[in-house]
Amino acid sequence: MAISLLNPKAEVARAAQALAINISAAKGIQDVMKSNLGPKGTVKMLVSGAGDIKITKDGNVLLHEMQIQHPTASLIARASTAQDDMTGDGTTSTVLLIGELLKQADIYVAEGLHPRILTEGFDKAREKALEVLEKIKIPVEINKETLTDVCSTSLRTKVHPKLADVLTDVCVDAILSIKQDDKPVDLFMVELMEMQHKTETDTQLVKGLVLDHGTRHPDMPKSLKNCYILTCNVSMEYEKSEVNSGFFYKTAEEREKLVSAEREFIVQRVQKVINLKKQLCDGTDKTFVVINQKGIDPMSLDMLAKEGIMALRRAKRRNMERLALACGGVAMNSLDDLQESSLGYAGHVYEHVLGENKYTFVEDCRHPQSVTILMKGPNKHTLQQIKDAVRDGLRAVNNTIQDKCLIPGAGAFEVTANKELLAFKDTIKGKARLGVAAYAEALLVIPKTLAVNSGYDAQDTIVKLQEQSRLSAEPIGLDLASGEAINPKDRGIFDNYLVKKQIINSCSIIASNLLLVDEIMRAGMSSLKG
Amino acid sequence: METKGILTLQFGHYSNCIGTHWWNIQEAGFEYNSSDPSEINHDVLYREGLTEKNQVTYTPRLLLVDLKGSLRTLSERGDLYEPLPDPCKEKSRVEWQPGHVEVQSTSQYEKNQFHKDLEDPEKAEQVAKMTYDFDKGVQVWSDFLYARFHPRTVNIVREYEHCNENTPFDAFPLGTSLWRTPAFEEDFADKIRNYVEECDHFQGFHMLSDSFTAFGGLASGCLEHLRDEYDRKSILVFPVIPSHFPTTNDCTTAQSVINDSVRTVNLALSFNQFATHSSMFVPLSTSTRSWRQAGPGRNFQYIDYDAISPYNTSAILATALETLTMKHRLRASSNFCLSDLAADLTLHGRKAVAASLRLPFAMRTGETLLDNLDQWQGPLTVAITPNCEIGNARMMQHVCIRGIPTTRLKKPVEKAGSQRELPAYKCCTVQEMFQMYLSFVTDATASHVTTVNKPINVRAPFPRIFDAKIGANGDLLPEGSSRYDNTAVEKIATVSGLHNCSEIGDMLESLHTETRRIRIPRLHQFTNEGGGLERDDFEECLDNLFALRENYEDNYVI
Ligand SMILES: Nc1ncnc2c1ncn2[C@@H]1O[C@H](COP(=O)(O)OP(=O)(O)O)[C@@H](O)[C@H]1O
Numbered sequence A: 001m002a003i004s005l006l007n008p009k010a011e012v013a014r015a016a017q018a019l020a021i022n023i024s025a026a027k028g029i030q031d032v033m034k035s036n037l038g039p040k041g042t043v044k045m046l047v048s049g050a051g052d053i054k055i056t057k058d059g060n061v062l063l064h065e066m067q068i069q070h071p072t073a074s075l076i077a078r079a080s081t082a083q084d085d086m087t088g089d090g091t092t093s094t095v096l097l098i099g100e101l102l103k104q105a106d107i108y109v110a111e112g113l114h115p116r117i118l119t120e121g122f123d124k125a126r127e128k129a130l131e132v133l134e135k136i137k138i139p140v141e142i143n144k145e146t147l148t149d150v151c152s153t154s155l156r157t158k159v160h161p162k163l164a165d166v167l168t169d170v171c172v173d174a175i176l177s178i179k180q181d182d183k184p185v186d187l188f189m190v191e192l193m194e195m196q197h198k199t200e201t202d203t204q205l206v207k208g209l210v211l212d213h214g215t216r217h218p219d220m221p222k223s224l225k226n227c228y229i230l231t232c233n234v235s236m237e238y239e240k241s242e243v244n245s246g247f248f249y250k251t252a253e254e255r256e257k258l259v260s261a262e263r264e265f266i267v268q269r270v271q272k273v274i275n276l277k278k279q280l281c282d283g284t285d286k287t288f289v290v291i292n293q294k295g296i297d298p299m300s301l302d303m304l305a306k307e308g309i310m311a312l313r314r315a316k317r318r319n320m321e322r323l324a325l326a327c328g329g330v331a332m333n334s335l336d337d338l339q340e341s342s343l344g345y346a347g348h349v350y351e352h353v354l355g356e357n358k359y360t361f362v363e364d365c366r367h368p369q370s371v372t373i374l375m376k377g378p379n380k381h382t383l384q385q386i387k388d389a390v391r392d393g394l395r396a397v398n399n400t401i402q403d404k405c406l407i408p409g410a411g412a413f414e415v416t417a418n419k420e421l422l423a424f425k426d427t428i429k430g431k432a433r434l435g436v437a438a439y440a441e442a443l444l445v446i447p448k449t450l451a452v453n454s455g456y457d458a459q460d461t462i463v464k465l466q467e468q469s470r471l472s473a474e475p476i477g478l479d480l481a482s483g484e485a486i487n488p489k490d491r492g493i494f495d496n497y498l499v500k501k502q503i504i505n506s507c508s509i510i511a512s513n514l515l516l517v518d519e520i521m522r523a524g525m526s527s528l529k530g
Numbered sequence B: 001m002e003t004k005g006i007l008t009l010q011f012g013h014y015s016n017c018i019g020t021h022w023w024n025i026q027e028a029g030f031e032y033n034s035s036d037p038s039e040i041n042h043d044v045l046y047r048e049g050l051t052e053k054n055q056v057t058y059t060p061r062l063l064l065v066d067l068k069g070s071l072r073t074l075s076e077r078g079d080l081y082e083p084l085p086d087p088c089k090e091k092s093r094v095e096w097q098p099g100h101v102e103v104q105s106t107s108q109y110e111k112n113q114f115h116k117d118l119e120d121p122e123k124a125e126q127v128a129k130m131t132y133d134f135d136k137g138v139q140v141w142s143d144f145l146y147a148r149f150h151p152r153t154v155n156i157v158r159e160y161e162h163c164n165e166n167t168p169f170d171a172f173p174l175g176t177s178l179w180r181t182p183a184f185e186e187d188f189a190d191k192i193r194n195y196v197e198e199c200d201h202f203q204g205f206h207m208l209s210d211s212f213t214a215f216g217g218l219a220s221g222c223l224e225h226l227r228d229e230y231d232r233k234s235i236l237v238f239p240v241i242p243s244h245f246p247t248t249n250d251c252t253t254a255q256s257v258i259n260d261s262v263r264t265v266n267l268a269l270s271f272n273q274f275a276t277h278s279s280m281f282v283p284l285s286t287s288t289r290s291w292r293q294a295g296p297g298r299n300f301q302y303i304d305y306d307a308i309s310p311y312n313t314s315a316i317l318a319t320a321l322e323t324l325t326m327k328h329r330l331r332a333s334s335n336f337c338l339s340d341l342a343a344d345l346t347l348h349g350r351k352a353v354a355a356s357l358r359l360p361f362a363m364r365t366g367e368t369l370l371d372n373l374d375q376w377q378g379p380l381t382v383a384i385t386p387n388c389e390i391g392n393a394r395m396m397q398h399v400c401i402r403g404i405p406t407t408r409l410k411k412p413v414e415k416a417g418s419q420r421e422l423p424a425y426k427c428c429t430v431q432e433m434f435q436m437y438l439s440f441v442t443d444a445t446a447s448h449v450t451t452v453n454k455p456i457n458v459r460a461p462f463p464r465i466f467d468a469k470i471g472a473n474g475d476l477l478p479e480g481s482s483r484y485d486n487t488a489v490e491k492i493a494t495v496s497g498l499h500n501c502s503e504i505g506d507m508l509e510s511l512h513t514e515t516r517r518i519r520i521p522r523l524h525q526f527t528n529e530g531g532g533l534e535r536d537d538f539e540e541c542l543d544n545l546f547a548l549r550e551n552y553e554d555n556y557v558i
């Protein structure tokens, strides 16, 4: 999809023209993105020139699917990517707000106000908006209910409610099962595994690990119970080295000797594993599983299979850490002092085959501190949509744990900040106050767009919300089902503090940069590229 | 027999052009009905797979990377494992408030005649014999792609757009930072692991990289990862450089000088990384020189090619790759692997290796190899490594001859006549004869010769670059006669070599000199904002190149 924006000739565009170009580019992007905002926003299905399909509602994803033909657009795209990287949410709001700040600024610039004065106002307004944010944030207890509220608010803006509820449960459970007291949660300890199979609502949490590979020997067990788990990063394959040039090792025997010496070395290694297995398992109902980050060649697999050991090769590096957390034990870099205490435990390890893809489930772990979200869907683009949603859901939960507070959603923050900024404006001397007024007005783009996307009139809604807000001590938001004012807290509609904070900061800065186009020109267009 | 699998990685559009031709010519050589096994063990570069409907697939063990907008009619995941989704059906499947689902489609690209024919069961068989106007019609590599890929093969970078000046992917640091983005590295590293995990005897990697752009940085990032994760596997890197760098009409002279500098710095930074982390690297180009602007194209006897067309030049380099990787892909030498090749060719830390090609290796119908070589004047092959003229002394080399069967070696005794007087007449195989020939024409050189009987198939979509003196079967036509205009050459014999020679020192020295002259702080692409390249890193890179060059001084040899 192409939004054709003006094609820039940066060198020749004079400042005023350049500003006009920036504003029209930002508006152009805003127009494309507007319909996406909120739980009633539009889902977009993008079809590429070759027929690839992508389904998304996410501003950042959409921006990157567009042909970005203007440096302004690419700067806005970068802001939304940064927003996504840092918080996992708020990308559409970012694009809308930057566009609206420029639109509002345009009115004053047309009347002759210098952009620099406007940006001074923006900066004052930004600081004030952050103060408002501090004031209305709601401290929360970290429990299942709170986390479910925030995660579900976020996910219901991305996927249909039925799926959003499944994913919310999965995300909240995942984090609660690996969270330990007050330690920060490491999101990498939640593995995301895709399985093209069944439907999206079959997505589930596995309290253990799912690996995207299986055994490679016909006689190896495909399912074991009561398993010792050896996690290691030790080569069990014979590999030729690069040091022996054929030009110099003329005789075949000479080479053979080298080969068999190295081969014997590998056999010794595998034997160590077998010895431990015999010592611990033989004569009991216990079994043995090896999960190796390095390779295991057919000869070694054969030795292990003969002992009934299940062995997997080339595990993900990160799964070494995850396995230790899910099953206990330690990832071994050498097999020299192999002991029972280095091993982990899983109640059940089994393989699942789908076409050419194999999966291994390591389940029934005792106290798994690493878990897997197993995402299912009938095709790749659905899986991708789920993966994007799950990532954002996990971030929403984790942000809440870090922030220990939430912001009332449904436009409540924007309406409140608008009110306070208008009051604040009057305390400011000089023309910078016009920048504050522009900023206050721009914030309203969020509740207005939420209203329009639900079929309500923007102005009626704003008037209604502003009136209620003046009367109420608590922040007021918009009920999308009725078009009336509500207290979002009562409905469990919350946004992350971090997300809003990042939006306030980055939008002000990017909008100011685009306004100060003069300076940017001098610094060279290069700084806008890439 | 154990197959030692190799994973091929292609980074950038020119690499993908070469790769496309390479997979095409391999598949053109597949024999489906033959009773005796082919000389080449295709399983080294290909893998067998299974769709969910239990259909067996056979696809390149390949990962390639390109920018958004570079695929045109090729879909990212292909339609081999599942049909392309139908937008109407998928739209109705989306569960969301009715009326709030919007379809945005880019105008569908129309497939070219070649692809239309491939999809038509009645015509698909004939495609190789047809004439298509690829020279005019090709815009991107997928336009001439015959091979079909595994769904995981194609990787598209969304942050940068193909041929879009506003999103240039032009400088090394952009590539290294792209590699470091979690979305890219994690995904790509997983795909590598998926391929490696399924191989019983994995031997290493072939990597093609557009080292004159940011893809050099991306390839370097990947290379470091491979070294880390697959420490003892061999990695053979081919930095590839086209013979023409297109400029836009409104590109000023100043801008074009900057572009030349940026490309040159990219090459220097890439070579430095390859020298550190690869097992061996072989720069390839059909140009005589590649630093700053591309020099004049190399001349190949009986070939008339358009040096500006990547479609043409990449085809030439693909035949070289196909030939010079033979030794570790043949059934007959299944014990020989990449690590042996690297061990043979990179003594004394000489990791940069030059390549050469003779395309086509044309003999007259009825002529014997013995007579041909006896009468041949001049060098056997043409260098396809830029800024490097391969000499004939003090070398380590691997040479492969493809397409000359033993039946064409020499005349039978009863008809031999004066041939019998020649010392080479006692040779009984093509290999022996070439070995002897090389020992005559070189000095203090260790040569290793590989032979393959079957020629290379160069039918459509291979470009029609062979001149009229070459017949359809690849033979040189008798004096005075020429091939009909509308017939294509179907197969040709080739010779290609890898050479470790002192002249590579010249290549490294000239790159070092050119790069040293560039004032890095003036190139915003390499400053911190452009992704970050410390001044010290740059100096270190130059020092390393210089040190590598010293390994090629003659007094170090053997
Ligand atoms: N149930 C709801 N009712 C009203 N507003 C909501 C509701 N859920 C979310 N929102 C609001 O929608 C906005 C987020 O919309 P979304 O489409 O997720 O865009 P973004 O990419 O900016 O996060 C926030 O302002 C949030 O408060």
Ligand SMILES: [Mg+2]
Residues within 6 Å of the ligand: A089, A090, A091, A154, A157
């Ligand atoms: Mg959101």
